[in-house]
Amino acid sequence: QSALTQPASVSGSPGQSITISCTGTSSDVGSYNLVSWYQQHPGKAPKLMIYEGSKRPSGVSNRFSGSKSGNTASLTISGLQAEDEADYYCCSYAGSSTFVFGTGTKVTVL
């Protein structure tokens, strides 16, 4: 199972919007609406930000949104804030109780 492909880095100025892509295959992202996104600050455990492609857990800002088209999922952060600077990982269910993570994207707030 190969890792899902994410851009290594994305940057934006405060207040701007950025989008992180997550490209998989027809065996994972393309087959299931089960992509989740995680935010990870240095030295911390990952935090769930989006599940089932576009749903936000309670407590997560509505500045975070998710979508999917074909084999590619996307995470959009609108109104970028300094606290959003972190690493972001997508994850997809891949069948037979297995999961695959993305390669990770470092978000920098300029």
Place this chain on the structure above:
Amino acid sequence: QVQLVQSGAEVKKPGASVKVSCKASGYTFTSYYMHWVRQAPGQGLEWMGIINPSGGSTSYAQKFQGRVTMTRDTSTSTVYMELSSLRSEDTAVYYCATTTVTTNWFDPWGQGTLVTVSS
């Protein structure tokens, strides 16, 4: 609330084994599946496998099959991950995280356990 507390950091020599624990609280232990995810220094997250605490059934990522064993102790609500034949590339932070029968996302996560493999 659901909480996962992992065991402390370990230092092991190449060829040895390590066993990391993850103690769950705040919910019915057998109602949540437990996963293990690792992260090498400066690298991304890597899914290792899943254990169903209810019956003990497991499923491992192909990369780790033959080297990883996940077990549970229902009397203490604890899940264990043992990795054998350690090599330097296994140096990483190991996390436990839960999903349920109806969810396929990881929440919450344990705090992580650093395993260092060094001669």
